[in-house]
Amino acid sequence: MxxxxxxxxxxxxxxxxxxxxxxxxxxxxxxxxxxxxxxxxxxxxxxxxxxxxxxxxxxxxxxxxxxxxxxxxxxxxxxxxxxxxxxxxxxxxxxxxxxxxxxxxxxxxxxxxxxxxxxxxxxxxxxxxxxxxxxxxxxxTLVIYVNPDLVKKAGGSMENFPRDFDGLIALATKISALGPNIDGVWVAAHDWRFQSMLGSYGGRPMNEDETAITFDSPAGISAATLYSRFSKEAGMKKYGGNEARQAFAAGVLGIYIDSSSYLTRMVEGAGDRFKVTVEPFIVAAKDKSSVYFPxxxxxxxxxxxxxxxxxxxxxxxxxxxxxxxxxxxxxxxxxxxxxxxxxxxxxxxxxxxxxxxxxxxxxxxxAAYSGPWYAYPGSEGVAVTDLIGAALVEIVEGADPAAKMKALADTVRGKLNMK
Amino acid sequence: MVGRRRIREALTDLLLAGPATLAMLVLIFAPALIVGVLSFTDYLFGAPDFNWVGFENYRKLFTDETGRRAVVNTLIYVAVVMPFSIMLSLAAAVGIQSVGRWNVWLANFLRTAYFLPVAATLVAMATVWQMLLHPNLGLVNQVLALVNLPGQEWLSDRSLVLFTLAVIGIWETVGYNLILFLAGLATIPQSLYDAAEIDGANRGWEKFWTVTWPMLGPTTLFVLVVTATRSFRVFETVATLTNGGPGFASDVLVFAMYREGFVYFKAGYSGAITMVFFFFILTLTLTQLRIVERKVHYQ
Missing domain, CATH: 3.40.190.10 (Periplasmic binding protein-like II)
Structure with a gap:
């Protein structure tokens, strides 16, 4: 024992x-x-x-x-x-x-x-x-943060929040007209945001086996044109992400388009000033199955x-x-x-x-639209995302979207040795 | 006996200078050498191997649009910050010194106020600048609106951003230069001013040109070198306020070095930028010391 x-x-x-x-x-x-x-x-x-x-x-x-x-x-x-x-x-x-x-x-x-x-x-x-x-x-994924007070002041309503880009730009233009210090809309001139708009139009940055650049397709030019229209029609300012978040929190920016991961920060930033409302990003393509959000x-x-x-x-x-x-x-x-x-x-x-x-x-x-965030392959892969950002800045400043995207695509092709 | 003493002295010298020299060799010269070697390769950070590419990285830095812009932006930044920060700090130093003659308290207060930007963390201060320069909410544009001037997008207008950063750079270096100039001013013997007065230099400007300015020669040289190296090294404001943007409009050498190496992982190319940066600083310092030093020594 x-x-x-x-x-x-x-x-x-x-x-x-x-x-x-x-x-x-x-x-x-x-x-x-x-x-x-x-x-x-x-x-x-x-x-x-x-x-x-x-x-x-x-x-x-x-x-x-x-x-x-x-x-x-x-x-x-x-x-x-x-x-x-x-x-x-x-x-x-x-x-x-x-x-x-x-x-x-x-x-x-x-x-x-x-x-x-x-x-x-x-x-x-x-x-x-x-x-x-x-x-x-x-x-x-990319979502739309809205200040419902500004939307109401501009004559819109959250119940009828626009579900297409034309409506969104029209609303932003009205908000922007509320005062010299009030801005309608802001989105970063940045690769990921651009890829999201591209995906909304059903486009892809590269082909399936990553041997060719495809963001100068009609979908890509439509996406780039959005930047141009935000700026020309709705008076989008050129400030950076920090400034945009400050402006949104202060209640002087009506529509802020950015990653859903900012949600907690945006709600905290706005405090009691207004009730931050998230709207899903706009799906522009007719064929919904082609849409994805990086x-x-x-x-x-x-x-x-x-x-x-x-x-x-x-x-x-x-x-x-x-x-x-x-x-x-x-x-x-x-x-x-x-x-x-x-x-x-x-x-x-x-x-x-x-x-x-x-x-x-x-x-x-x-759950409905998640898709890969394309990282460009090779040693210049990260560097080209900054070139894309720089081209979008030029478009915001007034460059022709179609011409700029074609030129950009050629530059990126050269850097990455692609078709 | 003498020989033995010599050896002992030599050993003491070695003991005193040795550790620091060793640390410098291991921590500065060896890494710099490695970076120099890497600059001739296409090494990607973390990659298993690399190829020798000769001067390709250097060719790219001066021909590629992004690389060239970083070089040109840095030169513009230095060209703006250097003269303004030196002139402003000299003027402030002369002013504060004469204030000190009738009110020591005020002079001390001014000196502290000017030095604050140097003592404060630049990154924290940059955040303050960001708030001040905010296009809608910032104080700067609101003040401009009060006097009916149009507000500017200080940090996101591509033609403006580099100069905004230069102004912040001047703000940051003036206090440091001021302290150096004040120290220089304190060493000018009063007898020289008395002598100048006897020779007929009564007005302030005359005294400044005949006594103060020439006697400040060595200090000015030192300030020149320090300001030049400091402004060539501009990084914190760029990294916190603009990230080199918008569209590379405020990209400068050290930021490009960081971006290429630590964001793009292109260790080889980043090494080439580092070498060019070293070369700039070295030539600058050597020319200033060689040429200017001959003209500013009186003793």
């Missing part, structure tokens, strides 16, 4: 410690002001369910851009974490350097994966050339090549992007969920959406 007890004790101690020390998964993330709480809650929730796996959160990077730098430095120093949260437009940088692990063997049966809430639209955010390298963890946010990629660690890390990725993780993300960050189950099953976020009509609208748009 004694012997048995000792053996049992020894066994349990041994078994316990073995389970404790089994696997450690190191996780990198960025934007601590947005993510710290969420990350800690996800890690704690996961470890409570999986006592054999220990999650270690690395000290977070300040932004996704700095996070990407840190990971590249880590690759040079051979100190990469096992998995990392990266910007949805940045995981390709890591993939191009062959640092990320293809996840298809871990996913196994695609039908089963889809049943877990990973729809084709959501999967597309982390796919390249038919392989899955990243799993989206939070999402945002999706910002984050995705998780895997670096570890160790089989045991891969298993544990994959378990964690599924937990963090599954209904439990998605619920935490939505409740704490202002981002939209990247798991279809939480949108369908009311038991996860039903209460939250009942209280947050703005979030519900923004998130419904992600």
């Amino acid at each position: 004694k012997k048995f007890l000792i053996a049992a004790a020894a066994l349990s101690v041994f078994g316990f410690s073995a389970a404790q020390a089994e696997t450690t998964v190191r996780v990198h993330y960025a934007h601590p002001n947005l993510w710290k709480n969420v990350q800690e809650k996800i890690a704690q929730g996961f470890m409570a369910e999986n006592p054999g796996i220990k999650i270690v959160l690395d000290a977070p990077a300040k932004t996704y851009a700095e996070g990407a730098q840190e990971l590249l430095r880590g690759a040079v120093a051979k100190k990469l974490p096992d998995i990392a949260y990266v910007g949805l437009n940045r995981w390709r940088i890591l993939e191009a350097r062959k640092l990320t692990v293809a996840l298809d063997p871990l996913i196994g049966d695609p039908a089963k994966f889809e049943a877990m809430g990973y729809t084709p639209a959501l999967r597309s955010l982390g796919q390249y050339k038919g392989k899955q390298y990243a799993v989206a963890a939070s999402a945002s 999706t910002g946010g984050s995705a998780i990629v895997m670096f570890t090549k160790d089989k045991a660690k891969q298993e544990a890390a994959w378990k964690y990725m599924l937990y963090a992007t599954g209904p439990e993780g998605a619920k935490l993300v939505v409740e704490n960050s202002g981002y939209a969920p990247t798991n279809a189950i939480v949108l369908k099953d009311k038991k996860y976020l039903g209460d939250f959406y009942a209280k947050n009509e703005n979030s519900r609208r923004a998130h419904a748009q992600v």
Whole structure:
């Protein structure tokens, strides 16, 4: 009996410690002001369910851009974490350097994966050339923030908020006419915003296999013309994002078009001055199936090549992007969920959406129209996005949209060696 | 005996200067050398390998529109900030010094007020500038409206933004230069002014041209060098206020260096910009020291 007890004790101690020390998964993330709480809650929730796996959160990077730098430095120093949260437009940088692990063997049966809430639209955010390298963890698309007071003053109403660009520009023009310091509309001269308008017209920046630039198509010229019309007809100012948010919060900008992830900040900024209202972005194309909105946010990629660690890390990725993780993300960050189950099953976020009509609208748009945020391939890939921004600035200042987009497309083709 | 002492002295010298020299070699010269080597490659940050491309990065910097604009913008910025910040700080220094003769308290107050922008964090101050210059809400445009002048988009008008940044740059450097000039003024012996007066230089301007200005020669040279290097290094205001935009209108060398290296990950090209920047600063400092120094020494 004694012997048995000792053996049992020894066994349990041994078994316990073995389970404790089994696997450690190191996780990198960025934007601590947005993510710290969420990350800690996800890690704690996961470890409570999986006592054999220990999650270690690395000290977070300040932004996704700095996070990407840190990971590249880590690759040079051979100190990469096992998995990392990266910007949805940045995981390709890591993939191009062959640092990320293809996840298809871990996913196994695609039908089963889809049943877990990973729809084709959501999967597309982390796919390249038919392989899955990243799993989206939070999402945002372009939405319209409206100051209902200014809309009313200009003779419009939120019930009849315009659902096409002509109506939107007409409304913005009226708001702009309210006073010398009142602005109608603002949107950044920026690659992602432009890609969203392009997608609204059913266009794409590149062809399917990324060998040709296609943003000088009729859809692209229509999208660029919007910038020109915002400026010429509705008197859009040229200020930057910070100034626009300040103006909107102060109640002197009627319509602010930007990422849905700004929602919390915009509502806080406006305070009691007015009730910030989110409208879904405008779908311009007649063929709705061609429309998509490039999706910002984050995705998780895997670096570890160790089989045991891969298993544990994959378990964690599924937990963090599954209904439990998605619920935490939505409740704490202002981002939209990247798991279809939480949108369908009311038991996860039903209460939250009942209280947050703005979030519900923004998130419904992600579920309906999310598509990849195209990152241009190659060493000049990031640089050309700034060239696109610069061309849009010129269009806002009065350059001819069609001519400018054609010239820009040619410049970009030259830089990227494309057709 | 003498030899032994020499050795001991040499060892002491080594002990005193050694650590700093070593740190400089390891932390400045070695990385600079590596950056120099990288500037002849197409190395992408984090990439497994790279190719030698010779002078391609340098050719691109001076022929590519974006690169050339960063070089030209930097030169314009320096050309505006240098003369204005030196002239303004000299005028303020002479003024504050004469204020000091009848009211020490006021002179101290002015000196502190001028020095505040130097002591304050430029990034935090940049945020204040952003608010002041806001096209709708900013104080600057509201004051202009009061006197019926049209408001400007100070930070988003492409033809204006570089000069707005230059004004902020002047605001930032004047206080620093002022302290240097005040120190210079304090070293001018009163006897020289007395002598000038005996020789008939009674009016302020005459005293300034015959005594103050020549005696401030070494200080002015130092201020020139410091202002030039400081304005060549302009970065914080660009990074916080404009990000080099709109449409690269306020792109400058150091910001381009940062953007290419840390946003675009083009370590090779960024290295080439760094080398050009080094070269600018080095030539500037050497010419100023070589040519100007000969004319400003009196002792």
